[in-house]
Amino acid sequence: MNPSVKQLRAFVAVAHSRSLAEASERIHLSQPALSIAIRKLEEAVGGKLFARTTRQLWLTPEGEAFLPVATRLLNDWTEAFDDLNERFLKKRGKVTLAALPTLAAGLLPTVIATFREQHPQINLSLHDVLAEQVNQLVREGRADLGFSVPPRESDDLTFEAILNDRYVAVCPLGHPLLEQTSVTWAQLAGYPFIGINRLSSSRQDIDRVMADVGSPLDMLCEVSQIATVGRMVAAGVGISVLPALSFRQIAATGIEYRPLVEPTIDRELGVIMRRRHPLSAAAMALLTLIREAD
Structure with missing residues (x-):
């Protein structure tokens, strides 16, 4: 038993109008096609949904019971495709x-x-x-x-x-490293260092490079937020290394940065x-x- 949407629409239209002629105009389907749709639906469900007189159609008790179900099914069908269309049009989601x-x-x-x-x-x-x-x-x-x-x-x-980002040395204003146009990774080892979270990808890069250059950092403390790094460096607590892109998210007052070289690391x-x-x-x-x- 596989009633079609066309058959459901025909049934609901006839049930509301009680007339094949009116239902035909309502759903833009010829009367012969409408009659065939109703007959096939009744064959599919196994019984009559309408009682017919010479001029009008009446719902049988089974038809009365089925009408709200058919109406809900059609509404769900329409809403499903409206929702899908809105998702493709990016009006919902x-x-x-x-x-x-x-x-x-x-x-x-x-x-x-x-x-x-x-x-x-x-x-x-x-x-x-x-x-x-x-x-x-x-x-x-x-x-x-x-x-x-x-x-x-x-x-x-x-x-x-x-995009590609690069690491920079972050220092408080007046720091001697800022007198240079760039800073080598090895030079970082000579100053107290503010580290970012060990689990961050940036910290893992920093630790790997410092191990490669053979210059352990003088780790003063570790913090979880990049903004906190900026504040501590600005207060003169130490220096740090951050991705250049991070300067869009921290207050740059009191700090400056220089590109890190030897090696230059693209991120x-x-x-x-x-x-x-x-x-x-x-x-x-x-x-x-x-x-x-x-």
């Missing part, structure tokens, strides 16, 4: 993002503002978390897009490079997505804006 704090504060605000102007009815959610958490949120489908460094050993994820940043999982129309629209913002 949700996009969830996961991003490193430097990207969440440095790159995404302008992009999100533009997206909201273009698609005000799409809900956005943003998680600013560490790199491994970005990977996990995307992997589990809890984030549509991730913005981070390239994931390691992740065959289930894809990475699309968007590739980009979009992380699940492999073999297509994006929604809304998520794709946001990704397009990210690509254009580079």
